[in-house]
Amino acid sequence: MLPAATLLALLVDLPDCDGYDFPVGAPDALGYYDAQPFGVNDHLGQDWNGLGGGATDRGDPVFAVAHGVVTLAGDQGGGWGNVVIVAHHLEVDQGLVETLYGHLETLDVELGQILTRGQQLGTIGDAGGVYVPHLHFELRDRAGLGVGPGYGADKPGWLDPQVFIDAHRPG
């Protein structure tokens, strides 16, 4: 995890937020579907899969949904595998959003790196064979929640990524 003071210093260097895209098939998730939407089975994110099914999406690029700072990048073990977390400005002086990208095959960014919207941060994987390859994607309205539980009911901080992104598309 990136120390809070370091994060705040790096956020100053971020370009102003110009909206949010989807993390696969950028910018519009073209060629992908959400196999387990937010809230289904108390899922705290979305499970993005390629329309080709099975493992056809293994190694496909995963993109930062908005300008941001990498606050976590590494193997989290167990059911997570490689995870990247990115902190974003919602709008100038309107708080922070964090996005999480789980089960990645490759990590293409490092802690503290500044990313621009649409920049590749990793590729779709299977957390070491635990799953059929897919991207587990979460969106939180605050920073510092870490990898979290992945599932849970009424968890403060976790938002429905579909609703949020639909409401914050680039102008």
Ligand SMILES: [Zn+2]
């Ligand atoms: Zn998931």
